[in-house]
Amino acid sequence: MAPKVLVSDSLSETAVQIFRDRGIEVDFEPALGKDKDALAAVIGKYDGLAIRSATKVTPALLEHATNLKVVGRAGIGTDNVDKEASSKKGVIVMNTPFGNMITTAEHAIAMMFAVARQIPEASASTHAGKWEKSKFMGVELTAKTLGVIGAGNIGGIVCDRARGLKMKVVAYDPFLSAERAIEMGVEKVELDDLLARADFITLHVPLTDSTRNILSAENLAKTKKGVRIINCARGGLVDEEALAELLKSGHVAGAALDVFAVEPAKENVLFGLPNVVCTPHLGASTSEAQENVALQVAEQMSNYLLDGAVENALNMPSMSAEEAKIMGPWVTLAENLGSFIGQVTDEAIKEINVTFDGVAAEMNLKALEAAVIAGIMQAANPDVNMVSAPVIAKERGIQISKTTQDATGTFDGYIKLDIQTVEKHRTIAGTVFSDGKPRFIQIKGITIDAEVGEHMLYTTNQDVPGILGKLGTLLAEHDENIANFTLGRAKAGGDAIAVTFLDTPIKATTVKALKDSGLFQHVRPLHFKA
DSSP states (O other): OOOEEEEOSOOOHHHHHHHHHTTOEEEEOTTGGGOHHHHHHHGGGOSEEEEOSSOOBOHHHHHHOTTOOEEEESSSOOTTBOHHHHHHHTOEEEOOTTTTHHHHHHHHHHHHHHHHHTHHHHHHHHHTTOOOTTTOOOOOOTTOEEEEEOOSHHHHHHHHHHHHTTOEEEEEOTTOOHHHHHHHTOEEOOHHHHHHHOSEEEEOOOOOTTTTTTBOHHHHTTSOTTEEEEEOSOTTSBOHHHHHHHHHHTSEEEEEESOOSSSSOSSOTTTTOTTEEEOSSOTTOSHHHHHHHHHHHHHHHHHHHHHOOBOSBSSSOOBOHHHHHHHHHHHHHHHHHHHHHHHHOOSOEEEEEEEEEEGGGGSOHHHHHHHHHHHHHHTTOTTOOTTHHHHHHHHTTOEEEEEEEOOOTTSSEEEEEEEEESSOEEEEEEEEOTTSOEEEEEETTEEEEEEOOSEEEEEEEEOOTTHHHHHHHHHHHTTOOEEEEEEEESSTTSEEEEEEEESSOOOHHHHHHHHHTSOOSEEEEEEOOO
């Protein structure tokens, strides 16, 4: 059955057509996002929800979203999506951070020109019939020092454009390496150095606890006299009250802001001040950018719903379509290993350690780890998935760690789980063979080679003669057909295990007969996803 997507905000027809061309059923209802009750009434029918900023994805809406797997936001900001509630519900939240990079960077450059030459005020004056040529004395950008706070995707484009304008660029970014700074043609500096040297300062960082008020009153006071400030990133990065005072005193010669601490900004301490250029969050507002993010979100959602590729997700490890194809069997293995532990463990789990060996250690470990946790959690709650499982594990106080190592033993790679409960320690390991099928290769430290099937039986016993025959006889007596069978032992006469792959789910009467035989220490029916 084809996935079904609802577009509840205004997206281009080209983007909507992408869903159709990929074989996804899509309903285009651009006005629905503004009517929360109407949206709640229909959301249960959809696997995906494509939105802009009007639709609010709230916990109340998610309660009705019984089939929802992914929310795609055409744009960067996801303030209208409750990401914590989405994660608990197992819904991936994607955005499109790259579709409007050029547009936002160009807006920052335009704002820099505007404040350097006082273009908005000069335009208003001329429209009013005045000819105040001497009033609007500007400054050149050539040979000026531009301080870029945040040299990531958008900041990097601004650096490139500024160098083309023959500006000297200094950049502050804790994640910018010296080698990358040389490649970009910028000087990597500390924040205090940037503040002291820059003629223009432009911000290109997200709003986090570490960046909030990065241009605080204290830091603004460190800037050189005559500096001009540009913010096209996020409101809250600049202390607006302090900036207003420095503008009035003349220490700051001008400011250009596209974003504000409170939006929509109907009133602000900066409004009405001379040489302050303000725009209503227009960074991404070009026809090209709006089209780009719409097309990008349609492609991303289609790739996930059809191929399992996770791109630009905010609450799930990203995994490209090609990566998903290669990792698919390993993700299945990780989930199966977790599922085995979840199904044979009755006590509360305290700690989970995952060992990734060989080729497995070179893959997307966050995705594999999420699959392991999901497999464990699904034994108690089938609705848990790779998105919600890590959140639930954290809420339960489960300690999760991982270990990576080069290839050891006879396999190119494997995944091993070590689980600690209040009373017990459990282990299981598995690998993927060349046929792409997962195998269990070790349980309780006992080497085995067990094909994983949908319906299985796990038994433990002491290694004594007659157990294998009795197991086969009891299964046959209850009309249980064996598809595959694997057994192993720690040593002669010691602990032994058997993993039986059955054609159909084992009957409760069969399980009872096996337990009543007194030959087995543990008898546990298992079910794995087909």
